[in-house]
Amino acid sequence: PPAIRKISEEHDKVFVTGCLEPDTSQPRANAAFVVLARNKELDGVIQSVKSIERHFNRWYHYPYVFLNDAEFNSTFKETITNYTSAPVEFGTIDPKMWGFPDWIDPKVAKEGIAKQGDAAIMYGGMESYHAMCRFYSGFFYKHELLAKYEWYWRLEPEIKYFCDITYDPFLRMIESNKTYGFTIAVKELKETVPNIFRYASAYKRINNLTSQGLWEMFVEPQPEEPKDVPEEDAKQSLPEEILRGDPSRASIPDIDPEAMEGEKYNMCHFWSNFEIARLSWFRSKEYEDFFQMMDRSGGFWMERWGDAPIHSLAAGALLAPRDIHYFRDFGYRHTTIQHCPANAPARQMPRSPFLEVTTKDEKKRKEEDEYWDSWDPVKENGVGCRCR
Numbered sequence: 001p002p003a004i005r006k007i008s009e010e011h012d013k014v015f016v017t018g019c020l021e022p023d024t025s026q027p028r029a030n031a032a033f034v035v036l037a038r039n040k041e042l043d044g045v046i047q048s049v050k051s052i053e054r055h056f057n058r059w060y061h062y063p064y065v066f067l068n069d070a071e072f073n074s075t076f077k078e079t080i081t082n083y084t085s086a087p088v089e090f091g092t093i094d095p096k097m098w099g100f101p102d103w104i105d106p107k108v109a110k111e112g113i114a115k116q117g118d119a120a121i122m123y124g125g126m127e128s129y130h131a132m133c134r135f136y137s138g139f140f141y142k143h144e145l146l147a148k149y150e151w152y153w154r155l156e157p158e159i160k161y162f163c164d165i166t167y168d169p170f171l172r173m174i175e176s177n178k179t180y181g182f183t184i185a186v187k188e189l190k191e192t193v194p195n196i197f198r199y200a201s202a203y204k205r206i207n208n209l210t211s212q213g214l215w216e217m218f219v220e221p222q223p224e225e226p227k228d229v230p231e232e233d234a235k236q237s238l239p240e241e242i243l244r245g246d247p248s249r250a251s252i253p254d255i256d257p258e259a260m261e262g263e264k265y266n267m268c269h270f271w272s273n274f275e276i277a278r279l280s281w282f283r284s285k286e287y288e289d290f291f292q293m294m295d296r297s298g299g300f301w302m303e304r305w306g307d308a309p310i311h312s313l314a315a316g317a318l319l320a321p322r323d324i325h326y327f328r329d330f331g332y333r334h335t336t337i338q339h340c341p342a343n344a345p346a347r348q349m350p351r352s353p354f355l356e357v358t359t360k361d362e363k364k365r366k367e368e369d370e371y372w373d374s375w376d377p378v379k380e381n382g383v384g385c386r387c388r
Ligand code: GDP
Pocket: 035, 036, 037, 038, 041, 067, 068, 069, 070, 128, 129, 132, 155, 156, 157, 273
């Protein structure tokens, strides 16, 4: 869609186009893989570690940090350590970072979650899933095992990389001053996030943030012009009890529409099961304020807000297209959705629509442009992927 295209128009060049000899000449970045998992997911984690080792980490040896809300058992730890020669650390998550915060009434939250289960909202009835989303939204980067790192690459059980990654994405991101990288953007299930955009939008307005060009990626194009909000209303802040968190609340409160931009969420988000990002962004005051405001609404419990739309909307509010990198050269699959660079018709590697045009061949240029105009990563399902 135009929004994705817009992300990088001038700024976001493909780092490397093609499998080259792995370049390990430069020193490593201060970075680690982060894997949240349960003991019972061992097989899925092995699959993921095997894949990333084969296609990248056997040359680069980046350390792994495994996190779990319960203790990893010795089978898990010993088995995983056997699949990599890189340093591995295992950490348990403090209950303060997992589960209900003390300002929420667990009884109210549990009822809210049960209701979402009854409504057959995906993972809506699973308390642990809510806790996981909240952890990945506002806590993983505060875990003590991550304190020494500046960058992370998120890895999940049961993912697969198809193509060799023969350059260091952390170093490329540092060189080009990027903050957040993704491979897949998809649409969120509406019923999991009924009020998420009201809050994100209010955050933006309350803090007088003007879009740096990325916010538009998440806004549904409106047929009519949004009405102008008078200056006074624009400064209006949220009711105290929303910002404080109200333990007795049985649903997440509606935000005064005047605190919003009058826009609608298009449900688009970066799929966060893959992420390469700069931890200092998550640790910034701006991101923390954003998380606090989202959190205090109760939306992680009374709705089933995912960390993916949270990260994405925070990026929309705080970052610019030039801060984002689209790893279109990474072949990646998570469950049913994949991104495969070889899907580009009649070429091995898709050229970025944002690269300068390198060919003088008008017909070829036109072909490329048409391809990229019609290419929709939101719908892409990888049919005909030629990577392995
Ligand atoms: P999906 O990708 O949205 O279908 O959800 P997953 O089940 O893959 O969960 C996302 C990530 O959180 C994966 O890395 C899981 O291993 C992890 N995860 C989910 N729930 C829990 C949990 O209760 N405890 C722990 N330790 N990890 C979890």
